[in-house]
Amino acid sequence: MRIERLIAMANDIANYFTVEPDHATAVNGVRDHLTRFWDPAMRRELKAYVTDGGEGLLPLAHEAVDALVLPPN
Template identity: 40%
Template structure:
């Protein structure tokens, strides 16, 4: 899946959780949604984008959520890659 589509979807999730008054709860909600409902390749690609492009295009709430909850999740190791044309599944939002 194209990184622009992943960024758009992540930002849509962030927009939903941005209305939560508790910022920690919002960050947890974003991270859990991505962890539970995105295919591993989609998550991997998003973390690669955060690492290589500093998450360009991602809303601050999404970047903060990913940073706060990265430990223990399937963030990519430095020596792994996913082909650009890899089947990344989908997300209903």
């Protein structure tokens, strides 16, 4: 999948959680959504992108992707 699409999707999820008053809960909400509903290959691709800087991701999405624990390949 194109990284631009993954960025847009992650940002959409982060936008949903921006109304959450507790920041840690918002980060966990984004992370949990990515873990539950995204294919492992999509998570790996986005995690690698964040490792390289993550330009274009909203701060909440960036933080949630940083918190992802990826399964072994």
